[in-house]
Structures are given as C-alpha cells and as structure tokens.
Amino acid sequence: MINKKKKSIPISVEQSKLLGNTLRIKIISVLQETAKTSKQVATEIGESPGNVHYHIQKLYNGKLIDLVEEKPVGGVIEKYYLARSSSFESPEGIYPELKPGFNAASSVSSSSALYLNEEDKEKLLEEFTDLIKKWVVKTSKAGYSGTEEYVIGVNFVSRREKTEEEK
Numbered sequence: 001m002i003n004k005k006k007k008s009i010p011i012s013v014e015q016s017k018l019l020g021n022t023l024r025i026k027i028i029s030v031l032q033e034t035a036k037t038s039k040q041v042a043t044e045i046g047e048s049p050g051n052v053h054y055h056i057q058k059l060y061n062g063k064l065i066d067l068v069e070e071k072p073v074g075g076v077i078e079k080y081y082l083a084r085s086s087s088f089e090s091p092e093g094i095y096p097e098l099k100p101g102f103n104a105a106s107s108v109s110s111s112s113a114l115y116l117n118e119e120d121k122e123k124l125l126e127e128f129t130d131l132i133k134k135w136v137v138k139t140s141k142a143g144y145s146g147t148e149e150y151v152i153g154v155n156f157v158s159r160r161e162k163t164e165e166e167k
Contacts, residue, residue, distance in 0.1 A: 008087040008129075011064070016090040018062045022149055023047065024055050026140035028064065028083045029133075035068045035080035046142025056081055064088075087129055095151040106148070113159070121156060128154045 011019075018024060026045050030036065036044075042052040059065045060081065069080040088094065097104060116124065132152060139146055 007085065008089050009085040011088045011090050013092045015062050015064060016092060016094040018058055018064060019088060019094050024059055025136060027052065027055055027059060029136045029140045031065055031081055031083040032086050035082040037078050037080055044142060045140055086133055095153065097151045098153045125156055
C-alpha cells in the first residue's frame with residue numbers, strides 16, 4: 001500500500017512526546033511511502049527487530065501510524081504499518097530543545113525577515129519541510145553513523161500582532 005498523505009496533521013501534546021525520540025522519527029520516515037512490517041523497518045534502519053517493534057507499537061497506539069494490512073504467513077500474521085503523515089503540528093512544540101533557554105551543548109540559528117505573500121510563504125515552508133525530510137531519510141538508513149543528535153525547527157512568525165477580532 002502506498003501513502004498519498006503529504007499534509008501536516010495536528011497532534012496532541014502526548015503525541016508530540018512520542019516524536020521526541022529519534023528512532024521513532026526514523027521509523028515514521030521509513031513508513032512514509034510504503035507499508036512495511038516491523039522486521040522490514042528494522043532491517044532498513046539497522047536496528048534490532050524487537051526494539052523497532054516496541055517503538056512501532058508506541059507510534060501505533062499514539063495514532064501516528066496506521067495498521068493497513070495483515071497477511072498470514074506460515075504460522076504468523078505479518079502486520080504492515082504506514083505513517084499517517086510526514087509532518088506534524090503541535091501547539092506546544094514537539095522538541096523541548098527548541099524552546100528558549102534550553103542549555104544546549106551546541107546551537108546554531110539563522111533568522112531573517114521577509115516580505116511574503118501567502119502563496120510564497122506556503123512555498124517557502126514547503127521547501128524547508130522537504131529539505132528537513134530529505135535529511136531525515138538520509139540519516140535514517142542503516143549504516144549511517146551520526147555523532148550527535150540534533151533537532152531542527154522552522155518557524156514562520158508574522159510581525160503583525162493579532163487584532164482583537166483575530167483573538
């Protein structure tokens with residue numbers, strides 16, 4: 001089964017906590033396009049099947065991935081999972097490390113102010129999102145060895161404050 005869902009979905013604080021784990025992000029990345037079993041995912045990302053199965057169950061129970069197919073094979077039933085989305089929105093933020101005041105060992109930021117119409121804003125956000133997804137996929141492959149875990153976030157904030165009518 002192929003996943004056609006590309007749109008960002010809103011998630012709860014509890015669901016955002018599930019995404020605070022890098023292995024779970026790798027699992028969601030692998031389950032973007034095609035439904036796979038936990039063993040297939042484990043092979044692709046170079047992790048133990050038991051560990052991947054545990055985290056898949058957490059993601060499934062948290063409604064971040066779907067069980068899309070069950071196939072009887074021999075004496076077992078293979079379960080195939082697919083990510084519900086490739087990006088998520090949380091009012092509380094997903095990573096506490098991105099909140100002001102986090103005492104990070106290493107931190108780099110880049111900021112700018114732009115004049116954008118709504119169409120250009122959406123296009124730029126899409127480009128940032130695609131770039132981040134590309135790197136998630138690249139670093140999720142078995143054999144990739146990063147030396148330190150990082151989180152990245154992109155915020156688009158209007159300089160105009162909300163009017164009373166918008167509140």
